[in-house]
Amino acid sequence: MTLGRFAPSPTGVLHLGNLRTALASWLSARKAGGRWLIRMEDVDGPRCRRDLGEAQLRDLAVLGLESDGPVLWQSGRSAAYREALAALQRADRLYPCLCTRKDLQLLASAPHLEDGLRPYPGRCRDRAWEGFDRALRLRLPPGEVAWQDLLLGAQVDDPGALTGDPLLFRRDGCFAYHLAVVVDDGAQGVTEVVRGVDLRSVTATQVRLQEALGLPRPAYAHLGLVAAPDGGRLGKRAGALGLGSLASQGIPVLELVGWLGWSLGCQDRSEPCTAADLIAAFDWARVPKGEVRVPGAWS
Numbered sequence: 187m188t189l190g191r192f193a194p195s196p197t198g199v200l201h202l203g204n205l206r207t208a209l210a211s212w213l214s215a216r217k218a219g220g221r222w223l224i225r226m227e228d229v230d231g232p233r234c235r236r237d238l239g240e241a242q243l244r245d246l247a248v249l250g251l252e253s254d255g256p257v258l259w260q261s262g263r264s265a266a267y268r269e270a271l272a273a274l275q276r277a278d279r280l281y282p283c284l285c286t287r288k289d290l291q292l293l294a295s296a297p298h299l300e301d302g303l304r305p306y307p308g309r310c311r312d313r314a315w316e317g318f319d320r321a322l323r324l325r326l327p328p329g330e331v332a333w334q335d336l337l338l339g340a341q342v343d344d345p346g347a348l349t350g351d352p353l354l355f356r357r358d359g360c361f362a363y364h365l366a367v368v369v370d371d372g373a374q375g376v377t378e379v380v381r382g383v384d385l386r387s388v389t390a391t392q393v394r395l396q397e398a399l400g401l402p403r404p405a406y407a408h409l410g411l412v413a414a415p416d417g418g419r420l421g422k423r424a425g426a427l428g429l430g431s432l433a434s435q436g437i438p439v440l441e442l443v444g445w446l447g448w449s450l451g452c453q454d455r456s457e458p459c460t461a462a463d464l465i466a467a468f469d470w471a472r473v474p475k476g477e478v479r480v481p482g483a484w485s
């Protein structure tokens with residue numbers, strides 16, 4: 187059975203791009219007769235706040251998107267992440283990384299990649315095991331990873347060139363994003379991951395981590411981003427173009443859902459409707475692959 191999920195970080199208001207991703211993942215699961223879960227990715231220390239997560243859940247519920255099971259908060263999952271690290275260590279797949287942020291900047295060799303996506307060059311790969319109180323990286327095997335993206339079609343990436351050996355545990359004691367995502371998708375039995383195309387470049391790395399942990403590989407779909415009316419990035423506008431600001435402009439929720447449905451290829455024109463009205467028409471073959479712009483009147 188299909189099990190989809192939406193996994194926001196509770197660091198702010200869900201903007202239209204986040205809401206579109208949530209709706210697409212829900213529609214895809216519902217169309218397949220499957221289930222859908224919400225997970226809060228709140229491992230990133232103080233930037234994540236419980237009240238922001240609760241507000242995100244309320245916004246999703248207003249759109250008609252409610253988790254079919256309990257919402258999983260990653261901040262309560264340390265034991266599972268520790269267990270996964272221990273399994274990787276027993277398989278000799280982890281090594282301590284003593285690089286500082288400055289070391290990594292000096293070693294960066296791929297300036298064409300977006301900041302934060304420079305591959306780790308493997309400087310500490312041959313370092314001997316020193317225990318679990320160091321920053322830890324996964325030793326990637328060489329080679330490319332191929333997958334069939336539900337939206338983008340056949341994809342091939344070399345994780346070594348995109349991320350290099352991923353950080354799984356940080357020196358400050360926090361579990362890293364890749365570890366939490368992969369462990370929880372596996373533990374929850376997620377079969378379908380729908381997310382923004384900005385995360386496409388980490389897919390191959392996460393597939394390698396799934397393989398190392400003996401977890402099944404879910405299907406992936408990477409959606410084009412939603413841009414502001416002027417083409418700017420929505421994520422850069424704190425609090426703008428979320429449900430609250432649209433409501434304060436007098437835009438009814440059903441109009442917003444209708445627009446999101448139109449942007450996902452479920453309607454020929456943007457007509458007000460509920461999320462459930464869109465299920466029958468949802469089809470990955472009709473979802474546009476590129477970027478979508480918010481209507482100018484909503485800015």
Ligand SMILES: [Zn+2]
Pocket residue numbers: 282283284285308309310
């Ligand atoms: Zn290092």
